[in-house]
Amino acid sequence: MRTLSDTARRMLSAPYLVWSILFIVAPMIFVAYYAFTDKSGAFSLANIQALPDYANVFGRSVWYSVIATLICFIIAYPLALCLAGMRENTQRTLIMLIMLPMWMSFLIRTYAWLCLLQDNGIINGWLEKIHLSSLHMINTPGAVILGMVYNYLPYMIVPLYNVLSKVDKSLLEASHDLGANGAQSLLRVTLPLSLPGIASGITMVFVPSISTFYISQKMSTGNISMIGDVIEQQFQSYYNYNMGAAISLVLMIAILVSMMVMRRFTDNNGEVVV
Amino acid sequence: MKQNRLIDLRNISVRLGGTQVLRDMSLYIRDKEFITLLGPSGCGKTTTLRLIAGFLQPDAGDILFNGKSVKSMPAHKRQVCTIFQRYALFPHLNVADNIAFGLRLQKKSKAEIAKTVDEMLSLVNLKSFADRAVASLSGGQQQRVAIARALAVKPQVLLLDEPLGALDLKLRKDMQLELKKIQRRMGVTFVYVTHDQEEALSMSDTVVVMDGGKIQQIGTPIDIYNEPKNAFVADFIGESNIVDGAMLSDCRVRFSGQEFVCLDKGFAKDESVDVVVRPEDVVVVAPEKGMLRGKVTTNTFKGVHFEMIVDIGGFLWMIQTTDYHPVGAVIGLVTPPDAIHVMKKSEYSGMFGDYTCFTEEYYELSEPEKEDGQ
Numbered sequence: 001m002r003t004l005s006d007t008a009r010r011m012l013s014a015p016y017l018v019w020s021i022l023f024i025v026a027p028m029i030f031v032a033y034y035a036f037t038d039k040s041g042a043f044s045l046a047n048i049q050a051l052p053d054y055a056n057v058f059g060r061s062v063w064y065s066v067i068a069t070l071i072c073f074i075i076a077y078p079l080a081l082c083l084a085g086m087r088e089n090t091q092r093t094l095i096m097l098i099m100l101p102m103w104m105s106f107l108i109r110t111y112a113w114l115c116l117l118q119d120n121g122i123i124n125g126w127l128e129k130i131h132l133s134s135l136h137m138i139n140t141p142g143a144v145i146l147g148m149v150y151n152y153l154p155y156m157i158v159p160l161y162n163v164l165s166k167v168d169k170s171l172l173e174a175s176h177d178l179g180a181n182g183a184q185s186l187l188r189v190t191l192p193l194s195l196p197g198i199a200s201g202i203t204m205v206f207v208p209s210i211s212t213f214y215i216s217q218k219m220s221t222g223n224i225s226m227i228g229d230v231i232e233q234q235f236q237s238y239y240n241y242n243m244g245a246a247i248s249l250v251l252m253i254a255i256l257v258s259m260m261v262m263r264r265f266t267d268n269n270g271e272v273v274v
Numbered sequence: 275m276k277q278n279r280l281i282d283l284r285n286i287s288v289r290l291g292g293t294q295v296l297r298d299m300s301l302y303i304r305d306k307e308f309i310t311l312l313g314p315s316g317c318g319k320t321t322t323l324r325l326i327a328g329f330l331q332p333d334a335g336d337i338l339f340n341g342k343s344v345k346s347m348p349a350h351k352r353q354v355c356t357i358f359q360r361y362a363l364f365p366h367l368n369v370a371d372n373i374a375f376g377l378r379l380q381k382k383s384k385a386e387i388a389k390t391v392d393e394m395l396s397l398v399n400l401k402s403f404a405d406r407a408v409a410s411l412s413g414g415q416q417q418r419v420a421i422a423r424a425l426a427v428k429p430q431v432l433l434l435d436e437p438l439g440a441l442d443l444k445l446r447k448d449m450q451l452e453l454k455k456i457q458r459r460m461g462v463t464f465v466y467v468t469h470d471q472e473e474a475l476s477m478s479d480t481v482v483v484m485d486g487g488k489i490q491q492i493g494t495p496i497d498i499y500n501e502p503k504n505a506f507v508a509d510f511i512g513e514s515n516i517v518d519g520a521m522l523s524d525c526r527v528r529f530s531g532q533e534f535v536c537l538d539k540g541f542a543k544d545e546s547v548d549v550v551v552r553p554e555d556v557v558v559v560a561p562e563k564g565m566l567r568g569k570v571t572t573n574t575f576k577g578v579h580f581e582m583i584v585d586i587g588g589f590l591w592m593i594q595t596t597d598y599h600p601v602g603a604v605i606g607l608v609t610p611p612d613a614i615h616v617m618k619k620s621e622y623s624g625m626f627g628d629y630t631c632f633t634e635e636y637y638e639l640s641e642p643e644k645e646d647g648q
Contacts, residue, residue, distance in 0.1 A: 173329055174362040176349040178376035178427055188375070192366040 031252070034245030047246035054230055054247060061227040062254075064141065064216075065209035068148035072156040072205045073198070075149070080160035080197075081190070084167070095161065098154050106151055110218045113150065117143055117219075139220050147215040155204040163197030164190070199265040207255050227251055279341070280305040280430065280463055281326060286335035288321055288487075295321045297487040298335075303431075303465060304480075308457050310466040312474040313484035314510070319467045322484075323433050326465060328352045339430075354431040355424035359439060361416045363408040369419050370395070370404040376427035394422035397456065414445045421456065431463045438473065450477055471511045475499060483507050504620035508550045515591045516626050519549035519616065527616055530586055532565050534609060538616035548617040553581070553592040555613030558599065564606020570599050583629050590629040 038044040083091055101109060116122050117137040124134040137143055167190060175185040213228030225233075227247065234244030281303040288296040296318045303309050311319035324330040325337060328349035336343050344352060355376075363372050373394050377387045395401050398418035408416060417437060424432055437453075438446045454477050457464045468474055474481050475495040483490045483498060483506075491503040502508035505516050519529030521541035527534050529549045541547060561567050568586035575581075579594045584605065591607075599605050 168362065170358050170360065170362040171364060173327075173349070174356070174358060174364070174423075175375070176329075177327060177354075177356045178423070179350050179379040180375075181348075181350050184379060188379075189364060189366075193364075195366075 028252070031245045031248050034242050035249045036246075038242060039240075044242075047242050050243065051246060051250060054227070057225060057230050058227050058250070060224075061210050064145055064148065064226065065206050068145050068152065068209045069156075069202055069206045071145070071149045072153050073201065076153060076156040076160050076201065077198075080157055080164050081186075083157075083161050084164040091165070095158070098157055102154060107214065109151065110147055110215055113143075113147060114138065114218055117146075139223055141220075141224060143219040144216045144224055144226075147219040148209045148212060151215060152205040152208055155208070156201040159197045159200040159204065160194065161197075163194045167193050195265050199262040203259055203262045206258060210255065211251055278304045280307075280339065281465075282336075282338035282341070283322070283325070284336045284338065286322075286325065286332045286337070288318075288325065288330065288332050290321070295487050296325075296332075299487070299489060300335075301482060301489060301492070303463060305430075306461050306463055307480060308454070308464045308466065308478050309480045309482060310468060310474040310478035311482045311484055312468060312471060312510075313490075314469055317484040318487040319469075319484050320435055323356070323435055323465060323467050326431070327354055327356045327433055353429055354433055355427060355429035357417075357420050357424055357432065357434040357437045359435045359437070361420040363416055363419055363423070365407075365409060367408070368404070369400065369406050369408060369411070372408060372419055373423045373426050375423060380427065390426050394426045397425070397459075398422045413440050414449065417441065417449065421453075425456070425460060425462065429462065431465060432457075434464060434466045436468055437466075438468075438470075446473075453477065475511070483510060485510075501615060502550060502617060504617055504622050505548050505550075505624075505626050506620070506622040508548075508615075508617065509622075509626040513553045513592050513594075514626075515551045515553065515629075517549050517551070517589060518624075519547050521545045521547050521616065525611070527614065530566055530589065534565065534614055535611045536614040536616055537611050538614070541616065541618075546619060548619060548623050550615040550617060551591075551609055551613055553594040554579070555609065556591075556593050556595075557608040557610065558593065558595045558597060559606040559608050561604045561606040564608055566607040566609070567604060568607065570601050570603050570605060573599065573601055592629050 035047055036043060036045070038046060083094055086094070114121070118124070119134065119136060119138065121138070123137070127134050171189055171193070172185055175189045180188060210226075211228045212226060213232045216224055216226040216229055228251075231244050231247050231251070234240045234247065279302045283299060283301045286296050286299045287294070299318070299322070301322070311322055313319050321330065325332055328344070328347060328351075332345070337345050339353065364375065367375065370391050373391045374387050377390055382390070391404070392401075395404055398421055400415060400418055400422070403411065403415065403419075408419060411419065420437070421432075434453075438449050441449060450473060453464070466474075466477065475498070478495055480492065481495050481498045482492050485506050491498055491507045493501070498507065499511055502511060502514075508514040508516055517529045519527050521538075521544065522528055522533065523543060524539040524541075525536055527536045527538070527547070527549060566586050568584040568591065570582050571585050571590065572583045573580055576594075579596050580598055582593045582595065582599060584591045584593050584607070586607070593607065
């Protein structure tokens with residue numbers, strides 16, 4: 001009986017295993033393979049040695065993603081806190097509204113921002129109408145970060161909302177009861193209890209932000225390139241798979257490290273270990 | 275007595291989600307008193323506690339602490355602490371940090387905090403548990419941590435919301451004694467909420483019986499048991515045979531077709547009343563010697579006594595004796611004057627009949643109240 005059910009269980013996981021090997025593990029091996037070979041397929045460290053040339057792009061990517069993640073957190077935390085305190089029906093409606101933009105392709109949403117922010121775009125049109133000088137918004141780091149914040153904000157709100165709505169209300173009452181005012185309760189009870197949500201929110205915003213390419217291309221009309229743009233260029237424009245793979249490898253390692261750091265804040269049950 | 279009033283609830287009314295939870299309730303609580311709010315679920319006892327804690331505002335009425343209104347004072351400024359039904363310990367803090375929570379907010383020095391935490395841990399016998407995660411503790415231990423955490427901030431009043439509800443019987447008995455001991459030692463006023471009448475009787479100085487958002491009776495446990503004010507109190511506290519009767523004159527009452535001598539006075543002539551006879555106060559005699567005669571319909575051995583249901587002229591009485599009488603036997607019953615308690619008719623009259631459907635009632639009572647999320 002037991003062996004049968006064991007086999008059955010193994011059979012059940014087989015499709016997932018095959019899938020993982022084909023589409024997750026194998027591509028990673030290919031990336032590593034390309035990174036350490038030249039065009040002819042011979043072993044080479046040339047790509048790795050050329051990496052320092054991209055240090056400033058890489059630095060910019062990290063910097064912009066950190067800022068975007070931080071802004072997302074600052075917007076999302078109070079919002080999620082308010083949401084969690086509302087009536088359940090209101091909560092559901094608002095969460096749906098927050099997710100609503102994601103039903104549209106993010107290409108279209110980014111284009112929409114382009115229309116809004118352009119030098120002769122909609123916002124500047126309004127400013128002119130009320131006789132204010134127009135603003136140069138597109139093509140700035142701010143525009144790129146705005147694009148990232150706008151696109152990835154829901155990924156921050158949802159995990160935060162999930163943990164905050166599960167925080168036992170009686171814990172907050174207990175905290176008030178023991179003499180904590182609102183701010184003290186937030187700092188000493190709510191915040192520590194929401195650490196798992198904060199960690200996953202940060203991961204879910206930071207990882208796509210650091211590897212983004214389309215948003216930065218559009219919002220800076222190609223003038224500010226992020227590491228994702230560079231990788232795309234290597235593959236799409238220069239057909240230099242090896243260089244592209246080498247940069248990807250660095251990015252992958254960076255993401256892996258940041259995810260491992262974040263995981264330290266949550267254990268398997270999603271409970272805080274600190 | 276008046277200067278002794280620590281908390282004064284005056285004409286409190288509360289509506290929650292369309293239901294009137296408390297109706298014009300007034301109650302005062304004396305300093306260092308162990309007072310229990312007792313009643314079935316939905317009677318408004320927890321609401322009263324939340325009002326005192328400051329988690330809830332009354333729609334009408336006023337709350338006074340030491341003579342000063344605290345109606346608009348937020349919970350964190352009140353000199354009261356709550357023991358929550360499900361303890362509400364902070365899961366991200368260990369035992370010692372949970373206890374130190376309130377002390378840190380009071381900006382006490384490190385040494386002072388350490389000293390108090392130590393004192394509290396020994397008060398609740400958890401000395402060796404200081405560094406344990408709260409999730410690793412048993413229910414009883416978590417309960418002790420909650421008590422230590424609350425007492426650490428030296429509140430004037432401790433509010434306990436069915437604190438022993440989630441514990442098993444044996445542990446509950448131990449904790450009852452321990453809570454009483456702690457209350458005496460610390461000299462703190464305890465306001466205790468429970469639906470368990472035995473718990474209320476054995477622990478309290480004063481019992482407040484509530485139902486339907488109103489106070490039914492306030493008194494010492496002995497008063498409440500021996501002199502219930504109406505049929506609800508008589509039925510809720512202990513077992514009672516409640517029969518219809520008529521007062522013939524002072525100290526003479528008629529029920530079950532017989533005339534009895536009792537100790538109750540001050541009723542109108544022939545006033546119809548509710549008569550309470552506790553099952554343990556009835557004396558069983560030979561049939562021909564009894565004032566009442568009845569047939570035993572069931573007999574259950576309870577250890578200390580036998581619990582019989584006796585059919586007396588169609589009305590089923592519960593009688594507790596130490597002698598065995600087989601089912602079907604006809605027995606005589608004598609009710610001495612002090613076994614009879616006469617009550618004025620109330621809205622509850624007739625709601626609590628005889629023990630016809632006793633088995634179901636008993637089943638319901640012994641079913642432990644389930645807590646969700648446990």
